Amino acid sequence: MRATVLFILLLVSGPVARAAESATPASTSVPADSVIETLKVQREEIKAPKHESLRFLKDHRVFVRSQLDRLRTQVTREHTNGVQILDARYLKLKEMSAAIAAAQDTIGGEQARAAQQSLLSSVTELGKLEASLDLMDSLLVDERARLLWLEKDFVGHQETALVIVIRGLTGQGLPTGIAIAEENEVTHVTLSDADRASLARGGIAQIFHEFVEPRTHALQVKLEGGAWDTRPASVVTLDAPRDRLTFLELDLSNALTLSSLNTRVWYR
Numbered sequence: 001m002r003a004t005v006l007f008i009l010l011l012v013s014g015p016v017a018r019a020a021e022s023a024t025p026a027s028t029s030v031p032a033d034s035v036i037e038t039l040k041v042q043r044e045e046i047k048a049p050k051h052e053s054l055r056f057l058k059d060h061r062v063f064v065r066s067q068l069d070r071l072r073t074q075v076t077r078e079h080t081n082g083v084q085i086l087d088a089r090y091l092k093l094k095e096m097s098a099a100i101a102a103a104q105d106t107i108g109g110e111q112a113r114a115a116q117q118s119l120l121s122s123v124t125e126l127g128k129l130e131a132s133l134d135l136m137d138s139l140l141v142d143e144r145a146r147l148l149w150l151e152k153d154f155v156g157h158q159e160t161a162l163v164i165v166i167r168g169l170t171g172q173g174l175p176t177g178i179a180i181a182e183e184n185e186v187t188h189v190t191l192s193d194a195d196r197a198s199l200a201r202g203g204i205a206q207i208f209h210e211f212v213e214p215r216t217h218a219l220q221v222k223l224e225g226g227a228w229d230t231r232p233a234s235v236v237t238l239d240a241p242r243d244r245l246t247f248l249e250l251d252l253s254n255a256l257t258l259s260s261l262n263t264r265v266w267y268r
Contacts, residue, residue, distance in 0.1 A: 159243040162217070164208035168253030169199050176225030178207055181233070182217060188224075204249070214242035221250060221261060234261045241267060 057064060164180065177190040187208065195205035217240055222233035240246045244267050251262035 159245075160212055160214045160240055162208065162210060162212045162238075162240055162246050162248065163206060164248045164250065165204045165206050166250045166252055167199070167202075167204040168251045168255075173227075174199060174225075175223040175228040179220075179222040179224060179233075180208060181220040181222070212240050212246075214240055214244075216240075219248075223252070223255065228255075231255065236261065236263050238263075238265050244268065 166178070169175075174191065174196055177188055180187045180189065189207045191199075191205065191207070195207070198205050217238055219236045219238070220233045221236055223231060236248065236250075238246065238248055247266050247268070249264040251264070253262075255261055
């Protein structure tokens with residue numbers, strides 16, 4: 001195809017070259033009625049064939065078929081000659097491998113289930129612990145409220161008091177002091193000169209005046225000094241009402257001869 005195009009170009013270029021040589025020079029005038037013809041030479045465009053491989057296959061289909069037949073024959077021959085009898089041990093090993101894999105999956109599932117149950121039990125125990133802590137908090141709140149009430153009741157304005165007076169002794173037989181004990185707390189009272197003078201005239205003397213708890217009290221009264229040291233202590237029981245002033249009178253006129261003291265209680 002290219003040779004043909006070159007041959008055509010050579011044929012056309014010869015007359016054109018001769019016409020150019022015999023042409024009138026540029027200075028020669030050209031007649032007005034003359035016509036100038038222009039010849040344009042282009043190279044023929046060569047288009048590439050579409051699907052050249054398909055054309056090759058079509059032209060050589062017999063050869064391609066023969067090669068495919070040879071390939072099928074070779075593959076068949078190789079498979080036929082390569083067949084061997086499998087050892088039963090390989091199959092057993094395959095079954096054992098599958099059983100091991102299944103056992104591992106089972107163990108993994110059991111471990112995951114055990115971990116989940118442990119987590120659930122831990123969460124349950126945490127819930128129980130939280131409930132116990134909430135109960136303890138509520139009990140502490142109640143206890144705090146009770147303590148505040150008790151503190152307000154006992155530390156606030158206290159009006160429950162006990163006053164102890166003595167009478168009935170005259171002359172020189174007066175004790176030097178009196179010991180008043182309650183629940184291992186002992187209070188020693190020493191009679192003053194004014195107390196002795198009041199008792200000598202047949203009056204009374206106040207020996208104790210303190211705030212006490214509003215409850216039943218058991219007092220142990222022991223007279224001290226001289227012959228009074230040999231006399232055992234006397235137990236006096238009395239009730240102290242709330243916000244009341246309780247008076248306890250000890251009559252010592254027959255204290256040396258009687259086993260217990262004569263007492264009298266009144267309230268204000």
